[in-house]
Amino acid sequence: DTGVSQDPRHKITKRGQNVTFRCDPISEHNRLYWYRQTLGQGPEFLTYFQNEAQLEKSRLLSDRFSAERPKGSFSTLEIQRTEQGDSAMYLCASSPAIAGGPGTDTQYFGPGTRLTVL
Amino acid sequence: SQQGEEDPQALSIQEGENATMNCSYKTSINNLQWYRQNSGRGLVHLILIRSNEREKHSGRLRVTLDTSKKSSSLLITASRAADTASYFCATDDRDNYGQNFVFGPGTRLSVLP
Numbered sequence: 001d002t003g004v005s006q007d008p009r010h011k012i013t014k015r016g017q018n019v020t021f022r023c024d025p026i027s028e029h030n031r032l033y034w035y036r037q038t039l040g041q042g043p044e045f046l047t048y049f050q051n052e053a054q055l056e057k058s059r060l061l062s063d064r065f066s067a068e069r070p071k072g073s074f075s076t077l078e079i080q081r082t083e084q085g086d087s088a089m090y091l092c093a094s095s096p097a098i099a100g101g102p103g104t105d106t107q108y109f110g111p112g113t114r115l116t117v118l
Numbered sequence: 119s120q121q122g123e124e125d126p127q128a129l130s131i132q133e134g135e136n137a138t139m140n141c142s143y144k145t146s147i148n149n150l151q152w153y154r155q156n157s158g159r160g161l162v163h164l165i166l167i168r169s170n171e172r173e174k175h176s177g178r179l180r181v182t183l184d185t186s187k188k189s190s191s192l193l194i195t196a197s198r199a200a201d202t203a204s205y206f207c208a209t210d211d212r213d214n215y216g217q218n219f220v221f222g223p224g225t226r227l228s229v230l231p
Contacts, residue, residue, distance in 0.1 A: 033219075035221075040223070040224075041223050041224070042206045042208075042221030042222050042223050042224050043161070043206070043221045044221070045218070045219050045220060045221075048219075056218075091160075091161065093161075100148065101148070101210050101219070102210060102219040103147070103148050103149040103150075103151070103208075103209065103210025103219055104148065104149055104166075104210075106151075106163045106166065107163060108163070109160050109161035109162070110160070111160050112160065
């Protein structure tokens, strides 16, 4: 069990640029989640996949954000035309789906990608 | 606004003392979970309690759930310096088919040696 990995760990970009993050879940997990966390706050749910299907998307996920999980394994989160307000830690988690929604799962989190938008 | 709200926001205790953190939420839930986050290990799942359970134990952790008050508590007994971390509750939304998995803002626990 190598755990959930995320790449890169840190990203500094200028306002208006596009950025893409990658998440590799635990291999046998079919659910994958993306969260955003700012300093002093809990993680905010963005979206989740079951296999390659994107099942839920938060209202927080503006049109500038898009996530994919094309083969049901790794996932990418892209932010287009970044804004300073996008600066945050982006967390990925995975879980072995049991019956029911995300609340039934023990989620295993990666170390996160810290994004700084200048 | 966030579903879960932890109380207190910050807690400082001596090693060996017990620490109690509370979580309140707004909607009906299927499950409530507690997670811990520290700089060394990131977010780690601690315990899950279902809406039909009232109390659950795991090692030095005791979680209670009162669905009539929409609240939960996490008790850590005989605290250690290694318990220093932020603790978050997270809930789903039963009225939204178990979706809307939401974390609270967390309680920052400091355990002093």
